[in-house]
Amino acid sequence: MPKVLISDKLSDAAVAIFRDHGIETDFEPDLGKDPAALKARIGAYDGLAVRSATKATAEIIAAADNLRVIGRAGIGVDNIDIPAASARGIVVMNTPFGNSITTAEHAIAMMMSLCRQIPEANASTHAGKWEKSRFMGTEITGKTLGVIGCGNIGSVVASRGIGLKMKVIAYDPFLSEDRARDLGVEKVELVDLLARADVVTLHLPKTEKTANILSAERIRLMKPGARLINCARGGLVDEDAVAEALKEGRLAGAAFDVFAREPARENPLFGLPNVVVTPHLGAATAEAQENVALQVAEQMSDYLLKGAISNAINAPSITAEEAPLLKPWVRVAEVLGAFAGQLTEEPISALEIEYVGKVADLNLKPLTAALTAALLTPQLGAGVNMVSAPVLARERGMQIAETRRDAQGAYGTYIRLLITTPAKTRSVAATLFSDGRPRFIQIKGIGMEAEPMPYMLYTVNTDEPGFIGALGMKTGEIGVNIATFHLGRAAKGGEAITLLGVDEPLSAKVLEEIAALPQVHEARALVF
Structure with a gap:
C-alpha cells in the first residue's frame, strides 16, 4: 500500500481519511520546518501533504525517490518547485476552492477594522485610556469599493460589499459585461477604478503580468484619502510607495495580510498609525482548514489508489484508461490555449473549439479543460488547472462551445480554436504529427506549419x-x-x-x- 507523509499542521480528519482508505500515514506536523530532516525522510513516501510551512524545494524533490504526488492544502503553491516536480513525474495538486469564503471575509474584516480604527482603539482601551474623541471612524455605506480581480474570491468580496450598501466597481481583464451585470458590479479599467474607489482591495494571483500591479506610479493615481487592502499575494503592491503615500496623507490607510517577503519581520508599513497588518491569516479559520485538509486527503487518496487526478497544477485530469489516447492531444490543446492566452489581453466572451477527424471521437472534456487552463494561465497564474479552469471561465462569463466534425482538409485530424473578444475574433489550429509532437497549421486563417x-x-x-x-x-x-x-x-x-x-x-x-x-x-x- 502507498505511504503518505503529512509534514504540516493538517486536520486530524485528513489523517483519518488517508487511513480509512488503507494508506499508511505518518503525521509529523513540525517536520516541514526542518528541511534537512525532511530531505532525509522523504525518500520513503509516495505522497507528501503540506500547507505553507513545508518548502518542497528542488533539493527535497531530488531526494524523493518514490514520491508520486504532492498535495497542497490551500491555493498557493509558491512553496513547491513545480518544474522540479514535473521533471520527476510528480503530480502537484492544490485545493483551489476550499478557502475562498474565508479569505473574502478577512478582506471585509480588514476594511471594517481600517475604517473604524478598531485595532488602535482596542489597544488604547486595554491600556486604560478612554480616547473616544481620538478614534473618529468612516462609514462604508455609500462608499465605492474597487475590486481588482473579480474571480472566485473577488466576486465574493464584491457581493459582501453590495450587501453593505457599497457601490462596487471591478477591474478584471477576463470579466465580461454579462458576468459583471450578474454580480451587480460596474466593470471599469484600472485607472478609472483607482481614481474613483474609496477602498481598493486586491484579489489577484501573482504572475508576471500582475506583479507590482499597484506600482508607485499607479498608487499616485488613487483617489486622495482612499484606503488600500491586500489579502491576496505579496508583491502585487509597491509597499514602499504605499508607506510614503500614507505618511504624506495621500492615502488614509492600508490593511495588509500578505507581504513581499514572508515571514515579515520588518516592513515599511510596520509602525504606521493608519495601517492594519496581520500575519497571512486569509485562510486561517477552522472551517477553511478543515475543508482544504479533507479535500487534499481525498484527492491524494484517489490518485494513489485509482490513478485519478483532480485539481492538478502540472498534470491533466484524465483516467488511467484514457491516458494513452488523450495525452498527446492534451498537449496539442495546451499549445493552442497557451498561444491564444499569451496574445489575448481583452475580455474573452466566447471560445469555440472545433475537433476535426479522429480526435473528435475522444473524450473532449479533458481536452477542452486543458485548452482553457492554458488559455487562462497567462492572466491568472500557475494555479489554474484542468478542474478549476471551466469554473473560472464561467465566472468570467465565457461561453465555451465544442464542435465535432468529420475529417476534412489537408491534415484530416486537428483542433481549431476560435476566440471572440469585443475587438476581434482570433483563430489558431494545430494537429499531431506522426512523431507525437504538436504542429501549428493555421494562424488567423493563414496556413503555416510550425512546431512549438x-x-x-x-x-x-x-x-x-x-x-x-x-x-x-x-x-x-x-x-x-x-x-x-x-x-x-x-x-x-x-x-x-x-x-x-x-x-x-x-x-x-x-x-x-x-x-x-x-x-x-x-x-x-x-x-x-
Missing part, C-alpha cells in the same frame, strides 16, 4: 521583399539565435505572420527593437 518551441517570437508584418533579411539582421545584431523560422501570408503584399523558434527568452527591449522594424505591426514573445 520553448521560446518563440511571433510577428504580424507586411509581406514585402527584404523583410526576412531585415528580421534576420536585427536578431543577429541583438544576439538572438534563431532555431526555426516559419512564414505564412494571406496574399502577396498583404498581412503575413512569422513564427521564430529562439534559444533564449526574449526581453522587452528585444521586442521593442523588433517591433520598430518598418514592416512589423506586432511583435510578441511566446513561451511553451
Whole structure:
C-alpha cells in the first residue's frame, strides 16, 4: 500500500481519511520546518501533504525517490518547485476552492477594522485610556469599493460589499459585461477604478503580468484619502510607495495580510498609525482548514489508489484508461490555449473549439479543460488547472462551445480554436504529427506549419521583399539565435505572420527593437 507523509499542521480528519482508505500515514506536523530532516525522510513516501510551512524545494524533490504526488492544502503553491516536480513525474495538486469564503471575509474584516480604527482603539482601551474623541471612524455605506480581480474570491468580496450598501466597481481583464451585470458590479479599467474607489482591495494571483500591479506610479493615481487592502499575494503592491503615500496623507490607510517577503519581520508599513497588518491569516479559520485538509486527503487518496487526478497544477485530469489516447492531444490543446492566452489581453466572451477527424471521437472534456487552463494561465497564474479552469471561465462569463466534425482538409485530424473578444475574433489550429509532437497549421486563417518551441517570437508584418533579411539582421545584431523560422501570408503584399523558434527568452527591449522594424505591426514573445 502507498505511504503518505503529512509534514504540516493538517486536520486530524485528513489523517483519518488517508487511513480509512488503507494508506499508511505518518503525521509529523513540525517536520516541514526542518528541511534537512525532511530531505532525509522523504525518500520513503509516495505522497507528501503540506500547507505553507513545508518548502518542497528542488533539493527535497531530488531526494524523493518514490514520491508520486504532492498535495497542497490551500491555493498557493509558491512553496513547491513545480518544474522540479514535473521533471520527476510528480503530480502537484492544490485545493483551489476550499478557502475562498474565508479569505473574502478577512478582506471585509480588514476594511471594517481600517475604517473604524478598531485595532488602535482596542489597544488604547486595554491600556486604560478612554480616547473616544481620538478614534473618529468612516462609514462604508455609500462608499465605492474597487475590486481588482473579480474571480472566485473577488466576486465574493464584491457581493459582501453590495450587501453593505457599497457601490462596487471591478477591474478584471477576463470579466465580461454579462458576468459583471450578474454580480451587480460596474466593470471599469484600472485607472478609472483607482481614481474613483474609496477602498481598493486586491484579489489577484501573482504572475508576471500582475506583479507590482499597484506600482508607485499607479498608487499616485488613487483617489486622495482612499484606503488600500491586500489579502491576496505579496508583491502585487509597491509597499514602499504605499508607506510614503500614507505618511504624506495621500492615502488614509492600508490593511495588509500578505507581504513581499514572508515571514515579515520588518516592513515599511510596520509602525504606521493608519495601517492594519496581520500575519497571512486569509485562510486561517477552522472551517477553511478543515475543508482544504479533507479535500487534499481525498484527492491524494484517489490518485494513489485509482490513478485519478483532480485539481492538478502540472498534470491533466484524465483516467488511467484514457491516458494513452488523450495525452498527446492534451498537449496539442495546451499549445493552442497557451498561444491564444499569451496574445489575448481583452475580455474573452466566447471560445469555440472545433475537433476535426479522429480526435473528435475522444473524450473532449479533458481536452477542452486543458485548452482553457492554458488559455487562462497567462492572466491568472500557475494555479489554474484542468478542474478549476471551466469554473473560472464561467465566472468570467465565457461561453465555451465544442464542435465535432468529420475529417476534412489537408491534415484530416486537428483542433481549431476560435476566440471572440469585443475587438476581434482570433483563430489558431494545430494537429499531431506522426512523431507525437504538436504542429501549428493555421494562424488567423493563414496556413503555416510550425512546431512549438520553448521560446518563440511571433510577428504580424507586411509581406514585402527584404523583410526576412531585415528580421534576420536585427536578431543577429541583438544576439538572438534563431532555431526555426516559419512564414505564412494571406496574399502577396498583404498581412503575413512569422513564427521564430529562439534559444533564449526574449526581453522587452528585444521586442521593442523588433517591433520598430518598418514592416512589423506586432511583435510578441511566446513561451511553451
